Amino acid sequence: ASRTVAGVLAEAAESRATVVLSGHVNPDADALGSTLALAEGLRRRGARVLPTFPGEFTLPASLGWLPGAEGLVPSSALPSAPDVFVSLDAASPGRLGEIAVLLDSAGTSVVIDHHASNPGFGELRLVDPGAPATVTLVADLLDDLGVAIDRQLATCLYAGLAADTGSFRFGNTRPQTHELAARLLATGIDHAAISRRLFDTAPFGWLGLLSVVTGRAVLEPDVGGGLVWTWSSTAEAAEHGLPGEQLEALVDVVRAAEEADVAVVLKGQDDGSWSVSMRSRGGTDLARVAMELGGGGHTLAAGYTSHLDREGTIATLRDQLTAL
Ligand code: 5GP
Ligand code: MN
Ligand code: MN
Known part of the structure; x- marks a missing residue:
């Protein structure tokens, strides 16, 4: 049996x-x-x-x-x-x-x-x-x-x-x-x-971090079905008096940009790598994108780790989203 x-x-x-x-x-x-x-x-x-x-x-x-x-x-x-x-x-x-x-x-x-x-x-x-x-x-x-x-x-x-x-x-x-x-x-x-x-609970410092991170967000309407991305790091969180876990909710705000199908937050880790969080409105299979880049996840929410620098990380992702 x-x-x-x-x-x-x-x-x-x-x-x-x-x-x-x-x-x-x-x-x-x-x-x-x-x-x-x-x-x-x-x-x-x-x-x-x-x-x-x-x-x-x-x-x-x-x-x-x-x-x-x-x-x-x-x-x-x-x-x-x-x-x-x-x-x-x-x-x-x-x-x-x-x-x-x-x-x-x-x-x-x-x-x-x-x-x-x-x-x-x-x-x-x-x-x-x-x-x-x-x-x-x-x-x-x-x-x-x-x-x-x-x-x-x-x-x-x-x-x-x-x-x-x-x-x-x-x-x-x-x-x-x-x-x-x-x-x-x-x-x-x-x-x-x-x-x-x-x-709905975060230290007051999260508001300051959020404003910096959303303030530097970049919209690239021609990448795939539209890409919005930004970045932060555990070090930047610390500057706002926050533990690294406070980086996790940022993507939930960034994904509101209606011009973009895909929203991305690059989260710099203590070891210098980037933990990449991705969300889609429905036009992109992110599980597939993440798997191509060594990670995984769900169709509309996925992630991976990159050991390139910030520009290299977003350039590689841009290529993946354009190739789909
Ligand atoms: P989040 O962006 O919330 O960290 O992750 C979204 C989804 O992608 C989650 O289901 C998570 O399991 C998956 N994910 C995030 N980062 C990685 C990663 O580095 N490797 C794999 N295999 N999955 C990941
Ligand atoms: Mn989980
Ligand atoms: Mn789960």
Whole structure:
């Protein structure tokens, strides 16, 4: 009989197996929400769970309040060969950073994801590019495992759902998405507080950073279906008294420029590389563009890392968008 993800996880919980769960580097609400919800569900069913995330062990302020976040374990404290490893919301092994070694060392590796660019890795896969968020796949799994979705689990799931659908504005929102949201709201979660923390809360210094970054935005209407781009860096964020995570929301403002199909923010990292965030209105397959440039993502939201300088980075991207 073929082993299903739900079957393997139920068996692992039953036998009190050790299960490590991790999302991608620079975890977002979908990565952490799905990790914490599935970890808590498996813990309730009897598993010894170790929820974690790759990279420096600091959570963005917008996510530290998620229920269960206090139980996250630094990757340096993980066993080298757990019974089961579960990857959540990671489009490729590279997105798991130092934790990717567990794909091979764990007794069983399970991959749960919704990225169009996912090449198919891990032994057992629950990968659905039609799912708006990884948390929807986790909600289905919790149902399969017979775990009741209470307020705690619903808070984690709702955070991921609201984040990856842009609060139900993006095209990935389907009737079932609203049905799940309704079910989560019915548990009594404070959805207004969740949304405010996720989307409408930043230090005052963010306003200054935003004005500098939008002020230097460049519109190139003739590149592809129109390109708007700008840039910042972790160093510039620091000048405004901000941690690097505050660069993430900039693209959500830049994408408002109606003359451009594609909006891009180049985010300079501490190591000198550029982390590139891209968004499309619908005319460009950005998962494909990102994959060509060594990254990945969804059709309308994707990214990659560039080791060229700023001009080289945008020139290479311009060429890709023109070639489509
Ligand atoms: P964001 O712009 O919000 O950082 O990322 C948008 C989407 O692109 C996310 O789904 C994310 O997983 C994906 N993405 C961003 N950067 C990278 C990258 O360097 N590599 C890969 N494979 N995917 C990325
Ligand atoms: Mn994510
Ligand atoms: Mn996601």
